[in-house]
Amino acid sequence: MESFFNRILMEVEGGVDQRKTMKEVVATRDNIISEDEERQMVGLMNLCNLLNMATSVTISAIRPSVFVPPILACLKKEHNVDLMLLAARVLTYMVDAISSTVYVLGSENGMDAVLQHLLEVKDIELSDQCMTCVEKLRRVLMAL
Numbered sequence: 001m002e003s004f005f006n007r008i009l010m011e012v013e014g015g016v017d018q019r020k021t022m023k024e025v026v027a028t029r030d031n032i033i034s035e036d037e038e039r040q041m042v043g044l045m046n047l048c049n050l051l052n053m054a055t056s057v058t059i060s061a062i063r064p065s066v067f068v069p070p071i072l073a074c075l076k077k078e079h080n081v082d083l084m085l086l087a088a089r090v091l092t093y094m095v096d097a098i099s100s101t102v103y104v105l106g107s108e109n110g111m112d113a114v115l116q117h118l119l120e121v122k123d124i125e126l127s128d129q130c131m132t133c134v135e136k137l138r139r140v141l142m143a144l
Contacts, residue, residue: 017057028047029070071094075113088133102144
């Protein structure tokens with residue numbers, strides 16, 4: 001009987017953790033799709049942190065098809081190098097943590113946005129991050 005209650009308690013706690021993670025992911029998405037670049041920066045930083053400390057619950061809550069298009073939009077904002085750098089970093093983390101990101105990048109012409117920063121080096125740190133992203137993409141594609 002005690003093990004039954006322990007199992008129920010564990011499931012409830014797991015559900016609470018999952019709801020908390022979902023709320024955090026939704027808030028992060030809302031920030032990234034905002035028109036306000038400060039909120040976009042906050043959203044990208046939060047997503048970097050979520051991916052950096054990812055659990056299976058976190059990974060399952062992050063859908064590349066939802067996140068990649070607005071991240072690519074941030075990567076194309078040439079007037080804001082910090083925003084582009086964070087967007088490139090998030091894409092790198094996503095490719096590393098969620099292999100299906102590769103397919104979404106392909107369908108959204110995301111490689112063009114990443115490679116553009118290698119063709120026109122305007123910021124060395126941004127170009128370096130894009131190079132890292134391309135390397136991660138190559139590794140994932142070779143493993144598939």
